[in-house]
Amino acid sequence: MTTHPLHVKGQSAKEFYDRAGKYCGSYGLTAETGDCDPGYYCPEGQTVATPANYSCPLGYFCVGGKELPEPCASGTYQDEPIQSTCKTCPAGFYCNATFGPVINYATYICPEGFFCPDGTRYPEEFPCPEGTFNNRTGLNSTSECSECVGGMACDVEGLTYPIRPCSAGYFCRQSADSTTPSLGSLADQCPAGSYCPVETAEPIGCPEGSYSSAMALQMESQCINCTGGLTAVFGQCLPGFYCPVGSKVSTEIICTAGAYCPIGTENPVPCPAGKYSDVGGLRYYCPNGSSVETQIICPAAMHCPTGSATPQECPAGMFVDYDGAAACSVCPEGYYCVPELSIEGNSASAKNICPMGFFCPNGTGHDWQPCPAGTYGLSQGLKKAEDLDSMYRRTIL
Template sequence: MEHVCAVLDDHSAWCWGNNSYGQIGDGTTTNRPMPTSVSFPAGLTVSVITTGSTHTCAIASNASVYCWGSHEEGELGLGVDSTGFRRDSDTPAWVNLSGEGAGPGAHASVGERDPDHDGIISIFDSTPLPVDSCPPGQYLWDLHCVDASPGHYVPYYGMTEEFPCPEGTYNPDTGRNSCYDTTPGHYTNSTGSITQTDCPPGTYQPDYGQTSCLDVDRGHYSNAGSSSGIPCAPGTHQPDTGQPSCLDADPGHYVSETGQFDQTQCSPGTYQPVPGQTSCFSASEGHYAPGFGSAGQFVCESGTYSPSTGLDSCHPADPGYYVTGSGAIEQVACPTGSHQPTPASIGCSLVNPGYYAPAPGTAFEIPCPAGTYQPDSGTDHCIDADIGHHASGPGNFNQSPCDPGTYASEGGTGDCLAADPGYNVPDSGASSQTACEAGGHQPDSGAPTCLDNEIGHYTDQTGTAEQIPCSPGTYQSSIGQTACIEADFGFHVPYSGSAGQIPCSPGTYQSSTGQVSCTDAESGYFVSEHEASVPSACERGTYQSEGGQTECVDADPGYYVPSMGSPFQTPCERGTYQTSGGQHECIETEPGYYVSTSAALSPTACSPGTYQDSTAMMSCKE
């Protein structure tokens, strides 16, 4: 044991030693090396004190029990706090002995150590035995039994003092051996009470023997002396505890049930102008109640409307509709020919030229589609473009004639048609295209005119897109022609698309028309000039062994060409000769001469001893 306590003859308690858990009872945990007074409630004296290892308990002179110090194992008898925790105490704490089996108003007794019940242990008592044995309700005073006074009691026989009624009890009478527990709705918070005290308004007490009253819960109130809280009536509320009355619901709020600690805001679309109400009103048609907690309703402004009750905002007029005045319950459709793209509008606008509004309630003006137009404002329809005209884009306020090169064969055309290749449209506002005539053409679409065919080309039909090149063997030297010309005799055209014919060159000829090339002169023939339609035969005495030649070759000496058109020369036979070139025959040998070989240039005289008496001989005679 690390601390010591003692009760002095003036019934005060003193302790010293270890104070780690507050077991000295002086309100600190500071160790005390010297005796220190225990901090008992004012006016309370001690009969008996005892110490444990880390705690101390005492019986007061009024037979109540107090303990202090460590409560780790529950040794102080104080139970647990609201969090379930056993808390130490560094000052004497009253121990409630009215637990299970003890009964209300139970007290401690010092037993045989104080037989005269005067609160002084016998070893300290100068008169340990009672002089007279006073009954409960009386105590010995000046050797007489005296009734306990109001607010006091004497619980046992032979007691020498009266005890004040503890907190939570009272006694209006004399000579009582016990005190009355306070009744529900009452309390006493001091000892020696003669009467019980009403719980003040805003508090209540449902139990007996209480030292205080409880604040009424939120949503409740109480009058003086209440044993329970009274629920706030509908239309009222109380957000705080311990209140003597309830609060009326504010304007814009309501309370529909009893016992409410909060008022409810009127929901959007409802309102309440009067305090203390149980419900809210729905906003009327043409009105609205915005947000929560509205105390009044508001009129819908121009451009808005409210078709039903209970709305928290007015509907803006839809696009295509309008509302002119305030408090409207419906919107009005824009008439045909007008529109309104903006919501919450107070009027409509006429549609612009190039636009239309075909039906009531049109939000956006509709552009006249391609092929139509409208020159006026405020209309409900568009006009089809005329034949030969067009309205190309949306929103046309007039029509336009088709440009040259284009046409419109039907009304309501958005874009004019481009003239097809092979066609043209020379004027604006045309309803049809015109085919190009033969001799002309047009490769492009959308042309205002046709093109003359170029030289070397032709077209023989109308509506031709492409000019046709003259085929080889033909030509055309003029523009805008419907046919080509065949090449003449002695001429040729080797390529397509030719503007002229080409004369046959020397060595060639052409005996037919419309030819793509000239013919080489054959062997034995020649062409000496341009534009020849036939070749010339080589004369006798000349020849030509090759084709395509411009002249013939004279026969060599020793040779001859006997006929015209010969492709080769012929050697003179034996017995003949030719000393000159370009000859058409050979010379026979005269008598006395001979030629023994062919192609001889001259004869050979017979050698002496021989002779020849004939012509054209190949040898001499002996």
């Protein structure tokens, strides 16, 4: 290490080292010349502000005037040398510096079940919330998490697939955050006049000749048969009619256009926004499989939950290949299912065979699984890694 004599007034010349983080740029100084420049660090004994042997390395930052470089913290990275600051980890990735500073953020893609906004520090820092799931990598925000599908509940954070069925006595149209949800029209107790077995997406009405004034029925046998042998009318107002106070029959007044009247209606219920009725006596609105006012059957490759104004695309990893579907099913293994390739009314477009070089387990959307190192796939429609062939070597003589 090179040293320089610093002249001290009133004393004989002595030799001193400059302090760490400083440098001495010439001979005969009584104090250090100045701080080490940003992008560099200066152990004791430096002669320039930018010592070539002490430039700030990858993964670190050097603000200047420091003895040692400082590592970039979690949520940041640095892929360039001689820098005075760290870069923010971009959305869709995480930068975990627990075991050392991050240089290449691209190796840390956000995992399934989670999303990673700018500055994410750890892979499981931001789980998709209850009522949603995610089977894709690299998500940026919670809005990219998929809503829980019909008949299923997503009752824990960070799910890659819905795993629990909706409990008996409840219906789960979408976004259910519990197996016994209370989300109103999206997911709730089975309404009066209906029953809901396990994994119900839409309540099932009690059959003709029966009724139920109770909620949360679990099976058809719990519907009550209408009582016979009566000499006077007694009971709830029938569907399609309403019975104000003083009504004497179960069909007192027919339901008016622009409203609907389920069982036991005292006054007509106005059709909610986005729904309509142009006839009187309406019992239900937008039944399963309907998409428009003329109750056109829902086309293949689409699904139509109750109340749909138009057919809905299935989310990535889900499909339906028949007419009249109210909910989507999980994409079968050997195929991938993405909404941009689905064509309304074309059942064949609902699922696409897994391409060569990849395998596609159940629920595959955009996330085809590449053949791992040491294997290859020469055929389409592979379902799992075990279907792949081992790589062989060809010897050329």
